[in-house]
Amino acid sequence: MSSVKQYIPRSSSYASSQSDINILMLGETGVGKSTFINAFANYIIYDTLNEAIKSEMQVLIPSTFHITDSHTEEIKKILIGTPSDDEKCEEIDCDHILAYVNQYEHLNSICILLKPNHERLTINFRFCFKEILTHLHINAKDNLVFIFTNGRGTFYRLGFTTPVIRTLIKELNNTWKIEISFNKDNTYIFDNGAFRFLATYKNGIKFSTEEITNFSKSLEISVKEFTRLIERILKYELHAVRDSLSINAAQQLIRKST
Template sequence: MPVSFMMTVGHHFEEKIVTFGDEDSNEDHHHPGQSVTQHCRSYIFPIGTRTKIRFIDTPGMGDTRGLIQDDINMQHILSFITNLSHLNAICILLKPNESRLNIVLRSYFDRLLKFLGENARHNIIFCFTNTRATFFAPGDTAPLLKKMILSCPIKDIPFDKSNTFCFDSESFRYLVAVRSGIEFDQYQKNEYQQSWTISVTESDRLLQYFCGSTLKPYLQNEWRSVEHAQFRIIKLHKYEFAAQVDADNEYSLKARYRTGHRS
């Protein structure tokens, strides 16, 4: 997965674009404000020798291309997960310094939960990024998120330390920047090393939560909603149509064979 970000360096704050990884048509780093991830894609990571975790990277909400693009992204996400047998966790990524949660996030969060059904509450996880500035805590976003959760159609969604995880990617950016030849002073190095240590600890806690006994697989046959039923019906129609096309093609081939055989 490619990475691209801008840094200011030197006494005159020259702008430098730092990149890492190969170009990927599914990752658009050239249009700030638009979702970087263009389509859902799954990544499988081995955990030990007996466990594999599949992470599904999805397009983000609040795309600068407007509500139509957000709706396209949401439709794509719902269509993608309908092909899965179950979900173990639904990770909601947020930043800790939001002054308000925009209406787009709130509306699509509600739509996702309505699609999955009320039992999805047990599998929701909140992940906060860029949390070094808020001492690895949810920061100003926490009270806003609590208010949003209370207004959700699905009640009793947990939001506490057990299902909330706080990370910071600055230490990773630091390593990528060093690889690109950017120099840092000792104070900055110490700060990034501390950030790395805390983020690794939090990542381990997240993996333990994934693999522990708390989370139960949320099977697709438990996703009881009208929109999910509509997706299933559309999917069945597509299969039936494909099967009919295959049958027609097979009949056509047989007819041609018979005609050729008689002649």
């Protein structure tokens, strides 16, 4: 499988080959983007939790979380790498996202990360979702997928977020005539608790047999969803970023002339 690249802002254009898989991930703060990307790296390598336990855990993005040891009731801080202050951004910076997207020749997919049971989306996320889709070429909508994290809490089914997303899609269609698909083919439900389990387990926290069985099932389901996601992404036509650049340039000219 071709390498999955983590986006890093660059001072010059990145000439990616067509075999590279370039994925833009967008989601609210707290939805679990870093955990998903770290789990993503492990889904590529391990099919079962037992394999992952016996091997080295894959970590792409430093992160941290707290957990209570059920035996000692002590709250422990689990560090996965060392997070920097730069990673604690409270809002989505649309301009920054568009700036580094423009440094790549193509996108394979745009992944919208959400929790399955949220009754509302933040104003910032709604704004940025609309801004990015209206700044990219209209063909980008065909490469859009919806990824739901924390799926175990809703039995790996969509919850309250479904009508919220349908309303947002309807607004885009009414305002910008952008028709976005939202169906089983482009929606994926994960639970990345297995990655947090691995990080915790490898830090010496003990778990019951029942807990390990639950996390094992979680990993199995997520690996299957990951396979389905990648198969879908590889079928997409590459979204040429130069098309988006042309649209942005035209929009800037229109603004200057008004």
